[in-house]
Amino acid sequence: MTSTASATTPTGISTRPVAQRRVLAVLVGSQILSGAGLAAGITVGALLAQDMLGSTDLAGLPSALFTAGSALAAVVVGRISQARGRRPGLAAGYLTGAVGSAGVIAAAVADSPALLFIALFVYGAGTATNLQARYAGADLAAPAHRARAVSTVLVATTLGGVVGPNLAAPTGDLADTLGIPSLAGPFLLSGAAYALAALVLALWLRPDPLLLARSLDVQQRAEGAEGTEAETALARRSGLIPGALTMILTQLVMVAIMTMTPVHMHDHGHGTAASGLVIAIHVGAMYLPSPLTGWLVDRYGRMRIAVASGTTLLAAGLLAATAPGDSVALLAAALALLGLGWNFGLVSGTAMITDAVPLATRAKTQGMVDVSIAIAGATGGLASGLVVSTAGYPVLALTGGILALAVVPAIAATASSR
Template sequence: MSSTPAPPAGTAVDPAVQRRILRVLVVSQVLSGAGLAAGITVGALLAQEMLGSTGLAGLPSALFTAGSAVAAIAVSRISAARGRRPGLAAGYATGAVGSAGVIAAAALDSPVLLFAALFVYGAGTATNLQARYAGADLAAPGHRARAVSTVLVATTLGGVLGPNLAAPTGDLAAALGLPRLAGPFLLAGAAYAAAALVLAARLRPDPLLLARATATDGPATTADVPADPAAAARIRNRVLLGAQVMVVTQLVMVAVMTMTPVHMHDHGHGTAASGLVIALHVAAMYLPSPLTGRLVDRRGPLLVGAAAGLTLLAAGLVAALAPADSVALLALALALLGLGWNFGLVSGTAIITDAAPLATRARTQGAVDVAIAVSGTTGGLASGAVVDLAGYPVLALGGGLLALVILPALATTATRTRR
């Protein structure tokens, strides 16, 4: 396997190298998107079937988001020490192992093994998110959001394909003597393993290591941590703002998304209908990314972050008011939910990537993704209990209102920036 040698520090990176890195990341994201969407589609239904309880149906989402928090730390530390290639490849390989564990748990009807396997499966989710940072490592400051969006949009194909293969993979699982709901995890295991192989073999040169080697002096882009306390405080505040945007949007998205298939199942909709709704949701999470990236680069991440809060409010209102038998309105609500998440993720990522120095960038990004995963865990755990006690409309409306908490911080930062 060949590797492009790093140029001397201070020289510009050949744009062809960035294009090659983006192509490799796109291929891996297409594959991993299928694995990511499989767990979303049937994870809650599998737990409900094995446990016989709606109140615990949010536990799978909580577990694989908790696992993604641990994986985010591991992937970011490996990336900081050895580069993006080994970190991302190890994360996807771990997700493949978790998928195999879920299949074994379903075959053995073992809830304990299911929960442990879902925790490990969460590594794929963390790695899928961390890959967006690799796309921005070598991008010019005015094009970072577009580079992030290129990586994100690649997840769309696999993310849309995965849920719509729920029924066929269920047939395959049944033919193999496995529970039908284990079928999508057959796809997830193969997809995550393939993504790991692609990255291990083709992500050369390593984007983070090359970015460090070619770093030039400039605000928020140097390899050195600033010694000036005021500059360090500004960086810290921007990182916290970007983290807040992504944490809140993740919590709201996971909570409402997790319980929508359960809500539909309880009102007589089949796996195909819920798979279609989740497919549209995942498409809305990733497909608008090129447009979102351009908006962030041209209008700034603060405006797009505010749009995230307002879009999530609209999603909560539509989901809360939609009749339970209306697949179309639930699909619209989940599409808005995905779009709001996309606005939040791309704008928040841009804020953090612009602020964090290269020397600490991978660790900072990993710490932020841990917070994102913890918020997803909280949303997943709370969602089942809220629906059990108060109903799905209360969950949806509450999530939409919660999304508004990011607006004051964004407004304050925008005012300070203008001054």
């Protein structure tokens, strides 16, 4: 009773910064682990499917299954978080991802493609949970520091994301030793990493950031701050649609161009080393600038950085469309801009959503927004191949860049309606 009471007394408000620092530290630890699990599995998912099926026809299916599983898990994790708090929601999501990893290993041992596809769908829960953790970082953050809190959680994913793919070969050797197909080896790491992330959250994500934020909100209202809170919520409610639209568009455009860039490079005679370098630079640009982006969003406003996201993605599309196919440097620069534009959109959009949605429905709404983001990513990935096969990579890149600019009129309409 003592700890609960201290959070709901007048002096308890001063514990918010202390609790926020603890929450961020725990989230960073779990994100490093889950980032390793996420990256390790995705690295070999398509290769494992190709090896088991003996064909490349369905090698792209693992990515689609990750996305479908991620979309469903986003709803479930959001609802659990809404009802019980972030701790059980996120822990359950990561534990489900660990179960999916075990299923992939079992499918590889049994040489069962059907079990593989079911397991990959379940494995997608880890992807959704990894993304939803950013919201937990913002629950207790002051409005002026929300974007920086989100960016802290995002950049932690990079650390695990760098380690995971580099352990593909060692985990493959371990799998051979255990009598498991070597391509399933990285899923040993994924399962362990997701399970540990779930354990870290279950044990140490205390106080629960969403539940404590609700408690403090009730206290502030009881002390007479209700009018101010209502006015603030009303002023920011208009950020819900542009925030969601910003993240949906940036995800669609980023996935579409990213997916087909290695294919485009292969068609121009580049090997996997060159395309791997370009994608590595792209992934780095997606996450590493997060601390700077968070500061920019808090300093200059959500709307301005959302507009910067659209213009940055346009620049990426233009450069990718006009870069000679034999220029690795220019394609790398284009993909770096693509990652940066996505980062601008995700951090600013997340901050807008968190500002706009009241605590009473926050987690549920955030889960539904992430479903839309997942569907947008799947749409971008599926449509990109069709566009390239019919019109070419430059048309895809240019179309994506122009589409990203739809963020600008949405932001302008929101600003004019205030």
